[in-house]
């Protein structure tokens with residue numbers, strides 16, 4: 001690279017939901033003549049993350065890998081904590097070591113792009129080094145507005161009597177029951193991180209979000225005009241992020257579900273998946289099985305029983321009970337393997353996505369116009385589900401998930417709802433329209449295309 005080529009250093013966090021938007025954004029940026037380094041922590045928490053890091057560096061040999069060694073964390077301090085949150089905490093506690101790593105990188109780093117989970121620690125380092133810092137936000141713009149506004153909410157009267165509904169100025173009112181439930185307890189690890197990051201992102205040089213204007217017009221407009229938080233940094237809505245390059249970290253064999261899908265009629269398959277780190281209870285898995293069988297539709301089900309993939313050693317036939325796999329043979333594919341979800345959602349055989357509504361999954365369904373039946377499992381899923389509905393991506397079963405805690409949804413209810421949504425032409429038409437809007441946003445002249453151009457222009461200034 002010549003001396004004027006910008007050098008961007010990416011600092012991703014942990015979990016596939018955090019790595020995918022990074023890898024996809026990196027793949028997109030690499031076509032703009034930008035020099036790229038990626039801070040990498042090995043070993044990763046999950047096997048899927050390790051595979052995808054390897055895939056990224058194999059597909060883009062010019063991208064530099066900067067190894068980052070974490071300080072050991074005494075996990076006894078956080079009994080029962082989610083392994084991914086622990087990794088974020090490890091990263092935060094080792095973050096001071098990033099300063100020398102960034103300062104000594106050659107050529108000189110011209111911009112940092114940090115995961116939002118590390119923002120509170122990376123932004124001050126960037127300021128000290130006089131290097132601009134952008135944050136890649138890994139959820140929707142509505143969630144970004146909640147993250148930015150929540151500290152203000154706590155500092156004002158609104159938050160004095162404990163956490164209640166949060167009325168985000170100009171965006172929407174998020175009922176207490178739809179907040180990430182950890183936020184109801186200010187002592188939770190996640191909550192402390194969320195508040196610190198929320199305060200600090202207002203000092204970033206810009207925020208990149210995997211969404212597009214037509215999907216979240218209100219949240220993006222109010223973030224940009226300072227209604228949510230005054231003097232908020234520029235927001236670049238550059239989504240939906242997809243794998244621009246076929247090699248964007250997709251080293252995994254995508255073959256088997258696609259070969260099966262190729263045999264199925266158009267829009268005939270219900271795709272079922274709840275993300276890479278949401279274990280569904282055995283009882284609920286059995287009810288989902290009953291529902292899918294009763295719906296009568298074909299289905300492709302990615303089934304997970306643990307939070308971390310390499311701990312998932314259960315046999316499908318034991319999980320699903322006697323005879324299930326035999327009974328649905330031919331019209332279903334059930335797998336515990338990592339699949340190329342984007343390729344699945346892109347496939348014309350898929351007619352519905354029964355989903356946890358993790359944001360990357362919503363963005364992928366929006367990109368390809370696949371209707372969603374949202375069944376939030378935790379974290380930001382309910383906030384995302386409000387966007388599923390307001391944006392026209394699909395429907396949300398509000399009473400299926402927690403109001404304080406998860407409840408068991410019966411197979412009958414699942415089967416009936418799947419049938420109803422699969423046969424709903426209006427839902428399908430709305431989702432297809434979202435897919436067209438997404439295409440428009442990404443095409444030359446579209447809103448996300450222009451945001452990307454603006455970001456690159458800023459890098460090269």
Ligand code: BUP
Pocket residue numbers: 015016017018020273274275276277278302337338339340341342357358359360361362364378379
């Ligand atoms: Br599982 C699985 N293949 O087999 P979300 C997931 N994915 O490509 P998150 C695959 O992982 P939470 C698989 O397409 C999406 O890009 C999927 O991210 C991909 O949810 C990503 O949807 C998952 O944001 O759960 O992060 O798994 O939201 O609870 O953190």
